[in-house]
Amino acid sequence: MDGLDGYPSVVVHASQPGGRRVFIRGEDAGLATSLADVVEFLRRAGLEDAPLHDPDFIEWRGGGSAVWPAHLDDPDGGI
Numbered sequence: 001m002d003g004l005d006g007y008p009s010v011v012v013h014a015s016q017p018g019g020r021r022v023f024i025r026g027e028d029a030g031l032a033t034s035l036a037d038v039v040e041f042l043r044r045a046g047l048e049d050a051p052l053h054d055p056d057f058i059e060w061r062g063g064g065s066a067v068w069p070a071h072l073d074d075p076d077g078g079i
Contacts, residue, residue, distance in 0.1 A: 010050065012038060014062020015069045035065050 012032065013021040019033040022041050024030055029041040035052075042050045051057050059066075 008040075008055070008057055008059040009047075011041070012058065012060050012065075015067060017069070019069060020062075032079040034068055038065075 009025055010016070011023045013023075019031040019037070022029040022032050022038055022047045024041060024047070029045065032038045032041065039054070042048065
């Protein structure tokens with residue numbers, strides 16, 4: 001499931017206001033606010049059984065799959 005030219009097929013960028021930008025095969029899949037969003041983007045791209053923790057397939061920039069921006073409505077800041 002490697003991407004083009006040996007790069008991962010999926011890149012999840014570092015947290016920014018509102019979430020983490022996800023690219024699948026070089027295309028912007030959207031802004032994810034949770035791991036569930038990443039899974040949904042993968043499903044829409046036909047990658048339902050994607051290996052979320054395989055660094056050859058998905059690159060997590062700025063933190064792994066457990067790192068998400070704090071939600072503004074959460075008084076504990078997402079902790």
